[in-house]
Amino acid sequence: MTPPTAFAWRPVLPWAAVALTIAGAGVALAVDLDVPIWLIGAIGLAPWLPMLAIAVLRTWRTTDGGLAFYLALVLTQVGHVAEHVVQIAQLRLFGLDGEHAHGVFGAFDIESVHFVWNAWILLAVGLLLIRFRNNRWLWVTLLLAGWHLAEHVVLLASYLATGVAGGPGLLAGGGLLAGGLPLARPELHLVYNLGETVPLLVGLGWQWRRARASAPPG
Secondary structure (H helix, E strand, C coil), X not given: CCCCCCCCCHHHCHHHHHHHHHXXXXXXXXXXXXXXXXXXXXXXXXXXXXXXXXXHHHHHHHCCHHHHHHHHHHHHHHHHHHHHHHHHHHHHCCCCCCCCCCCCCHHXXXXXXXXXXXXXXXXXXXXXXXXXXXXXXXXXXXXXXXXHHHHHHHHXXXXXXXXXXXXXXXXXXXXXXXXCCCCCHHHHHHHHHHHHHHHHHHHHHHHHHHHHHHCCCC
């Protein structure tokens, strides 16, 4: 196996400035033209996709498919967290109400999509643990993702039973467990996603160092 490079990002970093320039110019023009927020987000994201794809492919070539899959999962989860951050900004900084604060790609801010996404995260982490069973950070992520999915099972069941979206679930304010925590649902689920993403990132770094240490010289 070819020894890993100094992380898959290094060969694509020279392209980061180009992507940043194109994305910045595109977003500025889109804002000036007052286009929908989802289109602004798509314009800002598009220049970065080739660079991220190259990083995943180089990881596949220089280490193995498992680590490449891990990297792809981290990248998509970070994007998911960004959507939650935008939603909080819409609610708390720009004063939008819940009906109009749906992040960048608002069409996906529905109970069924949240359930499917969190089920996918749990499944993906489980698959990674088959390959990297000694990664303690993945085990932490698995536990947190399992609880997060339980929240979305309750939320989806409530929505299917009542037709009303946006319920508190288990632990948001007014939730089923002892009235929940003093957190609104958007803040709570941002905390959930950050709680999953941090150990996922730390575990990726740990796994990468192990891959480099075990690679043959050459």
